[in-house]
Structures are given as structure tokens and as C-alpha cells.
Amino acid sequence: MPAATSGIIRFEGATKVFPGRGKGAEVRAVDEVTLDIREGEIFGVIGQSGAGKSTLVRLINALERTTGGDVVVDGVSLGSLSEARLRPVRAGIGMVFQQFNLLASRTVSGNIAYPLEVAGWPRAKREARVAELLDFVGLADKAGVYPSTLSGGQKQRVGIARALATNPRILLADEATSALDPETTRDVLDLLQRVNRELGITVVVITHEMDVVRSICHRVAVMERGRVVEVGEAYQVFSSPRHDTTRRFVATALRDRPSPEVLARLRTRHTGHIVTVGVDEVAGSSAVLTRTLREHGVDGTVVFGGITEVAERPYGSLTVELVGDGGSVEAAVAALRAVTWVDDHGTAADPRKVRGVGQQDAPDADPAGPPDPGAPGEGLPGNGPFGGQTWLTGGIDL
Amino acid sequence: MNWDYLTPLLWEAAGQTAYMVLITLLIGGFLGLALGLGLYLTRPGNLLQHRFVFAVLNLAVNIVRPIPFIIFLVALGPLTRAVIGSTIGIEAFTFAMCFMATFVFARLVEQNLVSIDPGVVEAARAMGASPFRIVRTVLVPEALAPLILGYTFLFVGVLDMSAIGGYLGAGGLGDFAIVQGYRQYDWAVTAVVVVIIVVIVQAVQWLGNGLARRALRR
Structure with a gap:
């Protein structure tokens, strides 16, 4: 975890309003965002397309200027700087783009050397630096080729090398992996992680992919319609999402909870007591589950679920069929509730649809926050940390 | 058809055409590139966006370009006299050609620049590059191939314009074809010039x- 120092990037009520086209209404792309991004962290901004995250990241290097509020980068207030004074600020911030944006008229080396030329480095120093960067991104053999002959992943590695050329303290990645296949995405994310760890560069990642945030971000902000609706440690935000948008993203990352249809099918195959048990850092792993069941003399069969990592910590759930004598199942469930959340679906003969959802609660206090007025499935009891209501209405497939 | 008589005249006409075309390509090409860049850069949403300047440049190009060259020659007369000192002769004619070529090429340049991915321009801005x-390092190199083709297209247009040089006493191959071919009922001479x-x-x-x-x- 990065040390919590003062914000290297500070949004202070930053607002960006685009004038409407013709008679169209103006667009508030970024709406009074106040946010601190700390030095040395990988900060994620996640949101659907059109949420304003691309505009938000462009306020950091002033490719877009604020129309209200301010953005302070490394102690420099960008709002008051002239276009000419902004150029050196921009040169100190690397940026990586979804479509790579490499110059087709220059070779790989030429592209990486471009920011060095802008910064006025002498030729010999430029060449040494380019060689060093090619090595860092693993493209030493591609120095003399033109970008059109490279694969998407290679192009993005050139993009990253170019962004790092002038030793910036901040790297902005705007949907850097969205044009790549899953395997290449992994490579590029690993590279961004190395940039952060080995070079100590603060990385701001813009994405609509939960997987990106899940695998590399320390902290995350969730954006919707120009506003930051949730911000915090990635693990905290995603293990107990408070906002509906966040819940939808969580659902895309891990489909570990059975939908009502799946549950119905499970009941036909498993007649015992079915519960969904949360697996997180507190519950450790399924070991806790196994031990608890053994202590109570209950047989457990995993019938559904999944465990993945968020911010390098375990996260997910297992749906288990419990079979035991008398009150032993109830006692086991109660024991599990002491360490993690449990969603009790009851048995096929005695299903507990609604009550089970209502009881799905994390042991720590107030994980859900105030209910969202406009949330889907409104009126259903229960507003558990994972928005039980959302999946009860089939929201998992959103 | 007396080639002993015609050959020196043909060489002289070719020289005049070469003079007119090359000067026009040089000056008109340079000014057209500048004007085209101006159009592109001041277009709303681009690097040096300026609604008023763009509107003025755009209107000027739209007005000049469609005027038939032979009418443009006459209309430009007063300006030609002010700059060159005469409305006839090869200099006066070349001046009008440069003028027209500038506006024709400006539009070609602008259209080729518009096709550049705005993303690479944004990337250069993000690296702190000045407009x-x-x-110099993004727009022209990235659009170089279409710019060369546009310039080739301009050459054909300029050669076409030069054909009516005789109208202002500028000579050239077109004039030769008319005076020595058409007016002498000598189709062979005209055919040679065409070839x-x-x-x-x-x-x-x-x-x-x-x-x-x-x-x-x-």
C-alpha cells in the first residue's frame, strides 16, 4: 500500500461545462468534483461511457480547462495558468490513450523520442533514453519499425514508453486497455503496475472495466453523470458498495451470487438448506467455512460461487448446501454470521427468499449506507452490501 | 508545317509554360499550404480555433475557387496592376495564377488535414508541444502522402490554367497550340502540343x- 501523503493531484470543486451545440443544452461533463489523488498510488476512475471520466482526466493535464473550481497538480493551480505556461506542466505528466495515438510517420524509436525533442533533450541523451525505455517495455527489437506493423499490445507498450520518456511523476491512462484482448490487457496492466512500483509514478487509470480496477487500483472513484458518487479504497468500495452504479460494476466483475433462476435450479438438485456465504479478508477463505461446519457437525457441499481478488485481497462468495441434524444447521449459520455475511435461502420445502436477503449483512456496522431513492427493486426489503435487491430483480445481468 | 521555323518557337513556349507553372507551384503551393493550415487550425474545436478568422478564410476560399479562371484574370486586373505594374505579360499572368492556385491548394490541404486522427494531435499537446x-512535426508529416497527391493534382490544375496565357500575352504551350496550330489550320501542331x-x-x-x-x- 502506498503511503498516505498529501494529494499530488487535487480537484477542488472542479467543473467542466461544454456549451450546447446550436440550441442544445449545455453539458456538465464534470460537475463539482472534489478529490485527492495521493502520490505513489494507482488511482482508478470507473464509470460508464459518458460519465465524464475522460474529461476528468483531461483536467489533470489541462487538455480541457475547468469552467469552475480548480485542479491543483503538484502544488500548481492549473486554473490560472495561460496556455503557454501549461506546456511545461503537461510535459511533466505522461498520458496513455485508448487508441494509442502513435505517429504513423515515425518509427517506434521516433515516437518515444518525440516528447524528448519537445523537452529539448540533445540527440545523444535522447538515444540513450529511448534505448532504456524500449528495454523497460520489452520492445528493444522493434526500435526501427513503424507502428502500423505492431499489434495492439505492442502499440500500447510504445505508448507507455513514450509517456514515461521525460520521467514524469504522474501517468494518466485513459481506457488504456479497452482496445485490447484480455491477455494483452493483462500484460499492459502488469506494465502499469511495474511503472507504479519500480518507478514510484502516480498512475491515474480511467476505465469502464471493473477488472482493471480490481486487479491494479489501490483507490477508486466511481463516476456517474459528471459526479463522483463513491470514492475510497478499492477493496472497501467494492466489498461494500453504497451506490447503485458501483453495485452494477461489482456484478460485472464476479458473477458469484446465484440469480433467482439459478437458485431455482439449485433447489431441484439440492434439497438441503442453501446459504450464500461471503468470502473476504475477514472470513479469510473457505477454511473458516469448513471449520465452522465441522464444529457443528454439518455437511457442506459447494454448489455455486466464486472467489477473486480485489486490490490483491480475497473477495467473493460461496453458495453451499448444508445438511445436518436438528438445529445444527441453524447453529452453524449463526456461527458463520459472526465472521461474515450470510445469505440464507432456506430449503426447497421452506424457501426464505425475502427474509434471507434482508439478513444478508456484513459484520461491520452500516455497510450499506442510506438506501438509494432511485434504486431498482425499490420497495423490496433489504439493502445489503451487495444490493441483494439488485440481483433479486435480475439486475446481475445489467 | 515548317518545323525548322516552329521548333525554336515551341521551345520558347515550353520555357514560358515551365516558368509560369513552376513559379505558381512554388508560391501558390507555399501560400496554399499556409492558408490551408490556417483554415484547419482555426476551425472550431481545433488547435487555434477562432470562429471569426475561420469564417473569413472559409468565405474567401469559397468565393475565389469557383470563379472561372479566365474571368478571375480580368476581375483581378486592378490588383495585378497595383502589384506587378501591368495587367498583361507573363508576370501579370503568373501573379493571377499564384493567386488562384493558393486558394485551390488551401482547400486541398485543409481537406487532407481534417482526415488526421485528432488523437495524435491531442497526444502531442499532452506532451507539451506548441501549436x-x-x-511541423505532426500535421504535415502525418498528412504527407495525401499532401503530395494534392500537390500533384495542383500541378495538373496549374498546367491547365497556364494554357490561356496567350490571353494576357504570356505565351506558353497553350498559346503556341492556338497561334501556330488552330489559327494556321495546322492540326498536326495542335496534336503535337497535346501529346x-x-x-x-x-x-x-x-x-x-x-x-x-x-x-x-x-
């Missing part, structure tokens, strides 16, 4: 295509 540097022009155009087009292909490199 002038972006023009010469076709060969020149083909050669230049071949050269332009080759250079553009080399500039593409992708």
Missing part, C-alpha cells in the same frame, strides 16, 4: 504517386 511544433502536355502530366503523376507511396510507409 507551431505540432504543425507533349499529356506526357508531362503522366510523368508528373507517376512521380507524385511514387513519392506519396514512399511517404506512406505503412
